[in-house]
Amino acid sequence: MKKSKSKIKTSAGSKIFTFINALILILLALICILPIINVLATSLSSNTAVAGGKVAFWPVEFSLESYKYVLGKTAFWRSMGVTILRCILGVSVNVFLCVISAYPLSKSNKRFHGRTAYTWFFFLTMLINGGLIPTFMTVKSAGLLGSIWALILPGAVPVFSVVLMLNFFRAVPEELEEAAIVDGASQWQILMKIFIPISKASMATVCLFAIVFHWNSWFDGIIYINTPAQYPLQSYLNTVLIDATTATSAIDMDALALISDRTIKCAQIFLSMLPIMAAYPFLQRYFVKGMTLGSVKG
Amino acid sequence: MVKNKKSGILKLKKELPFHLMLLPGILITFIFSYIPMLGMKIAFQKFIPAKGLFGDQIWNGLDNFTYLINMPGAMTALKNTIIIAFWKIILGIIIPVIVALMLNEVRSSKLRRSVQTAIYLPYFLSWVIFAGILIDILSPSGGVVAQMLRVIGVDPPFFLGSNKLFQPTLIWTDIWKSFGFGTIVYLAAITGVDTSLYEAATMDGAGRLQKMWHITLPGIRMVVVLMSVLALGNVLNAGFDQVQNLISPQVYSSGDILDTFIYRIGLIDAQFGPATALGVFKSAVSCLFISVSYYVAYKFFDYRIF
Numbered sequence: 001m002k003k004s005k006s007k008i009k010t011s012a013g014s015k016i017f018t019f020i021n022a023l024i025l026i027l028l029a030l031i032c033i034l035p036i037i038n039v040l041a042t043s044l045s046s047n048t049a050v051a052g053g054k055v056a057f058w059p060v061e062f063s064l065e066s067y068k069y070v071l072g073k074t075a076f077w078r079s080m081g082v083t084i085l086r087c088i089l090g091v092s093v094n095v096f097l098c099v100i101s102a103y104p105l106s107k108s109n110k111r112f113h114g115r116t117a118y119t120w121f122f123f124l125t126m127l128i129n130g131g132l133i134p135t136f137m138t139v140k141s142a143g144l145l146g147s148i149w150a151l152i153l154p155g156a157v158p159v160f161s162v163v164l165m166l167n168f169f170r171a172v173p174e175e176l177e178e179a180a181i182v183d184g185a186s187q188w189q190i191l192m193k194i195f196i197p198i199s200k201a202s203m204a205t206v207c208l209f210a211i212v213f214h215w216n217s218w219f220d221g222i223i224y225i226n227t228p229a230q231y232p233l234q235s236y237l238n239t240v241l242i243d244a245t246t247a248t249s250a251i252d253m254d255a256l257a258l259i260s261d262r263t264i265k266c267a268q269i270f271l272s273m274l275p276i277m278a279a280y281p282f283l284q285r286y287f288v289k290g291m292t293l294g295s296v297k298g
Numbered sequence: 299m300v301k302n303k304k305s306g307i308l309k310l311k312k313e314l315p316f317h318l319m320l321l322p323g324i325l326i327t328f329i330f331s332y333i334p335m336l337g338m339k340i341a342f343q344k345f346i347p348a349k350g351l352f353g354d355q356i357w358n359g360l361d362n363f364t365y366l367i368n369m370p371g372a373m374t375a376l377k378n379t380i381i382i383a384f385w386k387i388i389l390g391i392i393i394p395v396i397v398a399l400m401l402n403e404v405r406s407s408k409l410r411r412s413v414q415t416a417i418y419l420p421y422f423l424s425w426v427i428f429a430g431i432l433i434d435i436l437s438p439s440g441g442v443v444a445q446m447l448r449v450i451g452v453d454p455p456f457f458l459g460s461n462k463l464f465q466p467t468l469i470w471t472d473i474w475k476s477f478g479f480g481t482i483v484y485l486a487a488i489t490g491v492d493t494s495l496y497e498a499a500t501m502d503g504a505g506r507l508q509k510m511w512h513i514t515l516p517g518i519r520m521v522v523v524l525m526s527v528l529a530l531g532n533v534l535n536a537g538f539d540q541v542q543n544l545i546s547p548q549v550y551s552s553g554d555i556l557d558t559f560i561y562r563i564g565l566i567d568a569q570f571g572p573a574t575a576l577g578v579f580k581s582a583v584s585c586l587f588i589s590v591s592y593y594v595a596y597k598f599f600d601y602r603i604f
Contacts, residue, residue: 130334131577215422
């Protein structure tokens, strides 16, 4: 916008500024991308090249052995399956509860008298939380340990998303709703047939928040699922990438001749990143929208 | 009277769908947020897990708290938490603001978009994956950072294994992962700055740096202050996901934070009482800070969450 009028004259100083500015930004962009490229290059290189420190950003002695090894491992696939199931269940629950909670809360105090009390009920959970041990004990008492619902129910009502959604609902003109009431529509029908169809953008944002949350969570898997065989992907990765003792014992001796611990780790990192990277263009677009919608108002 | 009562029933009938819609969310929130709040009583008990959350436990007053005060690990964790969180908050504001200002000066929309796409990316990776990458590239033996340092003749340090370097490494890698996402907010704020101000400044012969300093920066000042105020609520959150994935016993003295400490003494060593007591302390301080920061944000910047 304001770029156009600086066409008048580009001074030498301005040119240098533009150049240095672009240079620094490109450098920053590289800093964010290069680690990922390094991991990819390492995963595609031979064991000896990696061990010799020859791999930087391009595969040396190209080899797919580490991928063959990881893709042949049942543990990897099983945890991937758990995560996909978790995402499907978790996102449905999150989005459903978000919408049906945000809708009544978006009504004015006059239209819905309990609004303030309910809003405070939800808001308080953003201020105070019971902390690790009481939450763990609650999930345990509910008999959820070891069940996938332990990963879904404690975070089932995403308060931040509810706030985002209710602010969006509020912007819907009241006349639409009044017209529907005159036509004899119930509140459920109004929500389903009017509000949801016109809220696609914020529904997408809320959906993406939920997907990223469920795809990336790892700690709840570690504490609530007691059998490592049923860990979701990120919890499984935590045990193989981070917890060094399990990582070395997990590799069988035959495989070690061709591949190394490091190439396997990098292959696993890259494979687990793939789904997020594939969804990234959508993620980025909607998150930018969601963030600007949700964080800076007024 | 009769009319009033009737309208009350009518109102209830009209509002009943709203109450029903809220019911599932209220129930789940009650169970998984409010019951744990009641569970904070464990902090004042000699808690025996086998008896259950609301079983017949022995109360021991403030014993768990005095136990923690005398425990060197807890105080170290508190100190580390404050230092790490402090720097993360400061740099987490300054760097995104600078990057947003710089991005705003880029004229080529192609370059701008590519840079944005690249810098947001790390935010979407889980801390497990990002930590996995960091452990690999920062490894002093074969990591790519070590290789590059050797090329320029520097002996690569053990970033994740030395108590001197662990805190800066935590702070900078956190900024690395999240600065791109933080810039979104400030870029959005910059687009809101009145463009006629720039025109006037151009007329007056202001250079680009001058415009940046005298117009853009003051133009987004409110948003920067607001974000800083809201960030204050996080003084006791130094980033559990990150630290838990990068820490190792040799750097406990510089990298252990309250959350990792609570996890270790609570769920690993099964000292439920002291761990909850520390959690209660953390919750109380956080609650105070968040309330104050929301209040300030509301009072001075008219920021409302709902």
